[in-house]
Every structure is written in structure tokens, then in C-alpha cells.
Amino acid sequence: xxxxxxxxxxxxxxxxxxxxxxxxxxxxxxxxxxxxxxxxxxxxxxxxxxxxxxxxxxxxxxxxxxxxxxxxxxxxxxxxxxxxxxxxxxxxxxxxxxxxxxxxxxxxxxxxxxxxxxxxxxxxxxxxxxxxxxxxxxxxxxxxxxxxxxxxxxxxxxxxxxxxxxxxxxxxxxxxxxxxxxxxxxxxxxxxxxxxxxxxxxxxxxxxxxxxxxxxxxxxxxxxxxxxxxxxxxxxxxxxxxxxxxxxxxxxxxxxxxxxxxxxxxxxxxxxxxxxxxxxxxxxxxxxxxxxxxxxxxxxxxxxxxxxxxxxxxxxxxxxxxxxxxxxxxxxxxxxxxxxxxxxxxxxxx
Amino acid sequence: xxxxxxxxxxxxxxxxxxxxxxxxxxxxxxxxxxxxxxxxxxxxxxxxxxxxxxxxxxxxxxxxxxxxxxxxxxxxxxxxxxxxxxxxxxxxxxxxxxxxxxxxxxxxxxxxxxxxxxxxxxxxxxxxxxxxxxxxxxxxxxxxxxxxxxxxxxxxxxxxxxxxxxxxxxxxxxxxxxxxxxxxxxxxxxxxxxxxxxxxxxxxxxxxxxxxxxxxxxxxxxxxxxxxxxxxxxxxxxxxxxxxxxxxxxxxxxxxxxxxxxxxxxxxxxxxxxxxxxxxxxxxxxxxxxxxxxxxxxxxxxxxxxxxxxxxxxxxxxxxxxxxxxxxxxxxxxxxxxxxxxxxxxxxxx
Numbered sequence: 001x002x003x004x005x006x007x008x009x010x011x012x013x014x015x016x017x018x019x020x021x022x023x024x025x026x027x028x029x030x031x032x033x034x035x036x037x038x039x040x041x042x043x044x045x046x047x048x049x050x051x052x053x054x055x056x057x058x059x060x061x062x063x064x065x066x067x068x069x070x071x072x073x074x075x076x077x078x079x080x081x082x083x084x085x086x087x088x089x090x091x092x093x094x095x096x097x098x099x100x101x102x103x104x105x106x107x108x109x110x111x112x113x114x115x116x117x118x119x120x121x122x123x124x125x126x127x128x129x130x131x132x133x134x135x136x137x138x139x140x141x142x143x144x145x146x147x148x149x150x151x152x153x154x155x156x157x158x159x160x161x162x163x164x165x166x167x168x169x170x171x172x173x174x175x176x177x178x179x180x181x182x183x184x185x186x187x188x189x190x191x192x193x194x195x196x197x198x199x200x201x202x203x204x205x206x207x208x209x210x211x212x213x214x215x216x217x218x219x220x221x222x223x224x225x226x227x228x229x230x231x232x233x234x235x236x237x238x239x240x241x242x243x244x245x246x247x248x249x250x251x252x253x254x255x256x257x258x259x260x261x262x263x264x265x266x267x268x269x270x271x272x273x274x275x276x277x278x279x280x281x282x283x284x285x286x287x288x289x290x291x292x293x294x295x296x297x298x299x300x301x302x303x304x305x306x307x308x309x310x311x312x313x314x315x316x317x318x319x320x321x322x323x324x325x326x327x328x329x330x331x332x333x334x335x336x337x338x339x340x341x342x343x344x345x346x347x348x349x350x
Numbered sequence: 351x352x353x354x355x356x357x358x359x360x361x362x363x364x365x366x367x368x369x370x371x372x373x374x375x376x377x378x379x380x381x382x383x384x385x386x387x388x389x390x391x392x393x394x395x396x397x398x399x400x401x402x403x404x405x406x407x408x409x410x411x412x413x414x415x416x417x418x419x420x421x422x423x424x425x426x427x428x429x430x431x432x433x434x435x436x437x438x439x440x441x442x443x444x445x446x447x448x449x450x451x452x453x454x455x456x457x458x459x460x461x462x463x464x465x466x467x468x469x470x471x472x473x474x475x476x477x478x479x480x481x482x483x484x485x486x487x488x489x490x491x492x493x494x495x496x497x498x499x500x501x502x503x504x505x506x507x508x509x510x511x512x513x514x515x516x517x518x519x520x521x522x523x524x525x526x527x528x529x530x531x532x533x534x535x536x537x538x539x540x541x542x543x544x545x546x547x548x549x550x551x552x553x554x555x556x557x558x559x560x561x562x563x564x565x566x567x568x569x570x571x572x573x574x575x576x577x578x579x580x581x582x583x584x585x586x587x588x589x590x591x592x593x594x595x596x597x598x599x600x601x602x603x604x605x606x607x608x609x610x611x612x613x614x615x616x617x618x619x620x621x622x623x624x625x626x627x628x629x630x631x632x633x634x635x636x637x638x639x640x641x642x643x644x645x646x647x648x649x650x651x652x653x654x655x656x657x658x659x660x661x662x663x664x665x666x667x668x669x670x671x672x673x674x675x676x677x678x679x680x681x682x683x684x685x686x687x688x689x690x691x692x693x694x695x696x697x698x699x700x
Binding site for chain 1: 661662678688691697698
């Protein structure tokens with residue numbers, strides 16, 4: 001083989017990451033130092049392009065009784081077909097001096113984003129995490145977040161007027177208020193003009209947070225490859241995301257996962273034909289079909305470059321990677337390794 | 351195999367740990383961040399149960415000449431049979447406002463613990479590390495430790511009166527003043543009700559410092575196993591300490607060490623019969639009989655769980671562990687790995 005293998009530890013040994021910290025590590029950002037607030041991740045996940053200064057919150061429709069106490073924190077998990085028109089209706093709400101975006105997610109869940117001067121995200125959840133009590137007021141946890149809390153309070157009051165005749169979704173709670181995470185861009189950190197080619201909004205969104213350009217529209221791996229070929233000359237780094245090795249793992253479908261891995265294998269020659277300086281195949285976490293979930297196990301990682309030091313491995317799999325030349329390493333070191341292999345890192349010290 | 355192997359690095363590569371940092375790492379506490387003062391470790395080692403606010407010091411009997419200068423810093427390594435009655439005699443010393451505990455260790459060594467309000471442990475050693483000079487005064491290194499220094503000064507003066515007719519052990523020095531280390535408990539850190547089953551006071555003492563309950567009394571591995579079986583339902587974590595793979599290593603007795611390892615192997619089925627969710631076999635450091643001492647080499651480590659990712663290893667030994675799926679990892683990550691394998695860790699981030 002002309003590559004070197006290893007096991008990437010997403011955060012630290014034993015720690016299972018969500019998609020946020022998983023991708024931050026993969027992109028070379030220490031996922032303990034850099035975090036993405038819940039609201040910001042939810043907005044990112046549906047492809048909402050957060051601006052610096054925006055504050056996003058995850059919202060739930062809930063059911064209140066005549067006394068204003070919560071009887072169902074999820075409004076009976078109202079189906080998406082019913083909740084989406086309600087979410088759209090909430091776009092009628094206006095808050096003085098603040099631009100408000102209201103976006104459906106799924107079932108009882110939606111996202112609200114406030115945009116305006118002087119908004120900060122340190123606002124307490126309004127979900128009391130209990131029934132039989134009213135929702136909490138959105139309370140600013142610091143002076144900088146007072147305007148956000150006030151905007152949220154106005155939004156909730158106006159929204160309840162619009163929802164008052166709904167049998168289930170007659171109110172809402174807001175959680176995880178968070179601004180856009182302040183991540184230095186790929187251009188700043190690595191001097192790379194980077195592009196992302198993903199099918200799902202979440203992964204394009206995460207890539208956008210580190211300054212990658214979203215290029216093309218693709219729904220299959222073949223189409224992603226075509227975008228890559230078309231954009232090859234315009235960027236020095238490409239992040240290509242393939243969802244289905246993860247989702248088949250989450251489904252516990254071993255055979256389907258094998259098939260997806262084989263699909264990915266099959267397009268590698270098309271990528272190789274572009275003659276990349278460095279090619280890395282890895283993931284932001286493992287998702288064994290046995291566990292049907294993200295997990296902490298090291299992620300099989302392959303790095304090809306003309307200057308990598310090949311190892312004894314003859315196949316690319318979990319057990320092979322254990323004896324690979326990259327050893328086990330924290331994911332955040334993958335980008336420095338990539339840059340080194342690309343000849344893009346200077347010497348440290350004289 | 352149904353397990354995964356690896357090499358545990360007690361502190362950092364190349365660093366040989368004492369029992370204190372060795373066990374802190376094993377218990378999941380960063381042994382660089384958390385330290386156990388010498389006096390506290392000595393008291394722990396003899397089974398003395400330090401309370402918060404206590405200050406312990408390691409003491410040596412020494413020999414002074416007529417001018418009060420030290421002629422022997424260890425009082426001729428006076429045998430334990432002779433020193434123990436002298437240590438007991440020192441219990442007659444009283445210090446106003448302070449409770450004093452005086453406990454024998456071995457030969458010229460003993461422990462003094464001061465208990466009382468407002469005692470802190472930052473007091474300079476009185477051992478000048480030289481002969482021909484008098485012992486130093488116990489000097490407080492900060493304001494909070496003045497009362498401790500005063501108590502030590504009184505104790506030393508009174509002790510010298512009691513010892514004045516001794517031919518060798520006619521005085522003492524005090525070193526390593528230290529309070530009980532402030533370690534968060536297993537319950538606080540991991541949410542685990544933990545128990546320790548050890549034969550030697552040192553290991554029960556170290557376990558007690560992290561909040562483990564000491565259960566049963568056992569002097570053999572078989573008895574330790576019986577305690578484990580009896581206590582199985584009452585705790586969610588057990589630390590079972592086996593001394594003799596270390597002590598035979600210290601003795602340089604390779605064959606005896608092999609025999610001790612085989613003894614340990616033989617009881618594994620009894621532990622497996624209890625159906626543990628996670629079973630780990632490891633040590634707080636290596637003690638090769640070739641070196642007759644603790645060392646820095648990675649410690650062979652085996653982790654079994656239903657969700658571990660088995661590796662290519664077919665035997666459990668130093669050389670096999672190098673190709674194990676856990677790789678080489680700092681000991682402090684073993685507890686997170688154990689908790690992950692037990693399904694007791696939530697996902698990090700969304």
C-alpha cells in the first residue's frame with residue numbers, strides 16, 4: 001500500500017462525540033476548546049446560515065392547560081405535516097428592532113433566530129423540564145443578553161396569541177440559546193481555500209462555520225464526485241461528506257453498511273485520477289451497527305501522500321488500523337498531518 | 351479473544367511512578383494535577399485514616415551528639431522491635447489545642463499527625479539532609495501553617511526530653527508535612543458506588559482517598575474473591591489489589607512472579623462468573639524482575655466488555671499489548687474507557 005493507516009480518537013479516549021465536536025476535531029479544532037451551542041447547532045443542522053451576532057434557540061411546541069401550566073412538553077409530538085404550517089404562521093410575529101427567523105425542524109421542534117444589534121446568547125432555557133408548571137420566563141444570565149431575553153419574551157407572548165386556538169401546540173418553550181461559534185477560518189488557520197461537498201444541510205453548515213465554501217448541489221456520491229471534478233482547480237482543500245456509513249450503522253444494518261463502504265471504495269479511483277497531493281479517508285466517529293449509535297472507538301483513518309511513510313498494513317479496516325503507522329491520535333492532529341504531507345507546514349524553530 | 355489489549359502509561363512516557371501517582375492515574379485522576387504529599391502518603395500507607403484538616407509528617411529517629419549536632423540521620427537504622435516502643439512512648443507528648451497521633455512505620459521511621467483547627471501543611475522539613483549540624487526548626491512557609499509549625503516545635507522539644515537517655519534514637523526529624531489531598535470522590539466524578547478489596551493498608555488507604563468503601567477483610571486472593579462475591583450487589587465498581595506480582599518483581603524473582611501471575615489468572619473465571627459489565631486487568635506500573643523496581647514501561651492492560659472492539663491479540667503479555675486495540679494511552683484515560691464500555695457516559699455535544 002502507498003498509504004499509512006491509524007485510529008483517530010474524536011475527542012479523548014472513551015468520549016463519544018456528537019456531530020458538532022466530531023467535525024470540529026476532524027477539521028482540526030480542539031473540540032474541548034471550541035464548542036458549538038445547542039441552538040447554533042440546530043440552526044446549522046437545517047442549513048440556516050448564522051451570521052456573527054445572531055442568537056439561535058431550539059424551540060418545542062408544548063401544550064398548556066387553562067391555568068397556563070404545561071401538560072405536554074412536546075405537544076403530543078405533533079407530526080411534521082401539522083407543525084410546519086404552524087411554524088410558518090409564527091413568522092408573522094414581529095419584535096421591535098430585531099429581525100426574527102422561524103424555521104421548521106421536525107415534529108414539535110423548530111428553530112428561532114434573532115438578528116439585531118447587541119444580542120448575546122446567555123439566556124436561560126424557558127423549558128422547566130417538568131409538567132404541571134408554567135414555562136419559565138427567558139432570563140438574561142448577563143447584561144449583554146438582556147436584549148435577547150426581551151426579544152424572546154416578546155416573541156413568546158405574540159406567538160401564544162397566534163397559537164391560542166390550537167388543541168395541542170398552543171405554546172412554545174425555548175432552549176439552548178447560542179450565538180454563532182467564533183471559529184477561525186480554514187483560510188486564517190491553515191491558509192487553505194476550502195470547499196465542502198455534502199448532501200445533508202448539517203454537514204455543509206458545520207463546514208461553513210469554519211469558512212469552507214459550499215460548492216455544487218449533489219444528492220449522490222457520483223454527483224459529489226462530479227462537483228469535485230468541476231471545482232478541482234478552484235480550491236486547495238475539499239471536504240466530501242458521505243452520510244450513509246453512519247446512518248446504516250445507526251440503523252444497526254451491518255450488511256447495508258458494508259454495501260455503503262463498498263460504494264465509497266468504488267469512487268476512490270475517480271478521486272485518485274485528480275492526482276490529489278493528500279487524500280484522507282476517515283469519519284468524525286465510529287457508528288458500529290452492533291451499537292446502533294455514535295461511539296468512542298477510534299475511527300479507521302487512511303492517509304495517502306507521496307511522502308507518507310507506508311506501514312505494514314495491507315487492508316483498511318478497524319483491526320488493520322491498530323497496527324498502522326499513524327498509531328492512535330486525537331482527531332485534532334489530522335489536519336496538521338495533512339498539511340505536513342502537503343508540504344504546507346514550515347519548520348518549528350531553527 | 352473477547353477483550354481488547356493495550357499499554358497503560360502511568361504518568362507520561364519515561365516517568366516511573368510511586369504508588370501514589372500510580373494509583374491516582376489508575377483511578378482516573380491526572381497524577382500531575384493531583385498530588386499526595388509525602389506525609390499524607392506515609393500515613394495512608396500504614397492505614398491511618400486522615401481527616402480533612404489533618405497534617406501528617408514523616409519522621410526519622412536520629413542521633414545527636416552532646417552539642418546537638420546530627421551524627422546519624424537514621425539513628426543507626428534502629429530495628430523495628432526497638433523503635434516501636436519508643437514511638438509508643440512519644441504518645442505521651444501533649445501539645446495544647448492539638449490532638450497528636452504518633453504511629454510506627456518501620457526501623458527509624460514513624461508518622462506524626464496533628465489534628466486541630468486551623469492547621470495547614472506548608473511547613474519546611476526539619477531534616478537538614480546533612481550530619482554535623484543540628485536539625486532545623488520547623489518553619490511555616492505561609493501564614494496558614496504557623497500553628498502547625500508551632501505544634502511541631504513543641505512536639506519535638508517534648509519528644510527530645512522523653513528520648514534524652516536513648517543511645518541512638520535521642521531525637522527526631524520531620525519531613526514532608528502534608529494535609530489530606532483534596533480529591534473528588536468516585537461518587538462525585540463518576541457516579542459510582544465503589545469498593546476496594548486489598549490486603550495491604552496502603553492500597554485500601556489510597557482507595558479511601560477517592561471515596562471507595564473498604565469492604566471485607568482478606569489476606570489471600572481467594573478470600574478477596576469471596577469478599578467480591580459477597581459484596582457484588584452492593585456496589586457498581588470494585589478495585590481488587592493483588593500485591594505479589596509487584597513484590598516478586600521488586601525481589602528480582604522472575605519464576606516467583608510468573609507463579610503469582612498464574613495465581614491471578616486462575617481466579618479470573620470466578621470473577622467472570624459474576625458477569626461483570628466491564629473487567630479490567632492491569633497495574634499501576636510495571637515492576638520487571640530484571641529491574642527489581644518500579645519502572646516507566648507501559649503496563650499490560652486488558653479490557654473486556656460486550657461492546658469493546660476486539661483486536662488481533664491472542665495472548666495477554668507485554669509484547670501482545672503493543673499491537674492491542676487500546677494502543678498506548680495515559681492511565682488516566684482508563685476510567686473514561688471503562689465508563690464508556692459500561693454505557694455510563696453520555697455523548698459529548700450534539
